[in-house]
Amino acid sequence: MTATDTGERRRGSDARPLITDLIDEATVESIAQEAWVALVGEDEILVPLPGDAPVDPVSSWVDVVGPWTGSIVLTTGRRTAEELSRALLREASPEVLEEEDVVDAFGEIANVVGGNVKAALPGPSGLSLPEVGEAPAVRNPGDLCRIDVLWRGEPVSISVQGALPPLPTAP
């Protein structure tokens, strides 16, 4: 008699959690609020309201690799990213902000938010160095936890998004 591989066992071990099973919007917002107050300024509040799509968007993100694999992505308009960088640098902010200052400061905010999101997920996980540029694509809309907030009236979104496409569904 020959055993038939039905794929049952493989599918079972391939099962991976979706971010919506692991973290909710309220937790992401709370992490972001804490990061903003500590890094950007004591009076800097994120208002949980969606705004219009940012003009000239720019993103910063870190990748998490572990039981859940994906990215924590901050997206806002370029001018807002510059303002955020100035706020972060405070009196150390140069008169003329260079692109590398924005990459450094906006990336560090993603690093801090991402590191604390990672701590709320099952581990152990690795955390990448921050990157700044065009946001990585959302591979699986079901593996996404996103908040939209306003900072100084400007839209900022924070996405915790899986890096892997959806698993094929059983027939």
Next chain:
Amino acid sequence: MRALVIDDSRAMRRIVSGILEGLGYETQQAGHGREGLDVLDGGWLPELVCVDWNMPVMDGLQFVSAVRSNPAWRSMTIMMVTSESEQTQIVKALAAGAHEYVIKPFTADAIRDKLALLGLLPQEASL
């Protein structure tokens, strides 16, 4: 008192250095662990090192291990200042020889409190 601040983010180096200078420290900065070791090799020996975890070239954990393997640097106090906040990572850093662990985001008061616990507040700041 002297402090070496090691972080790949210039913004974060400025923030941490600013806090320490406000407490009376003389500071130097490095962009990764290897640069930090170069500062120490050059003879500028601080009482305190604040070091990030995730950095290019040489990360914070490798830096801590390198410092702890040199008997001449044993008296240095090392404080990890990082967004790595998993319990296993904290234990790993302390086991490698870090004395304290501060999770980003932090406040100036949090740094000051840790330094007070370590007995590393410059005299003028502890008044």
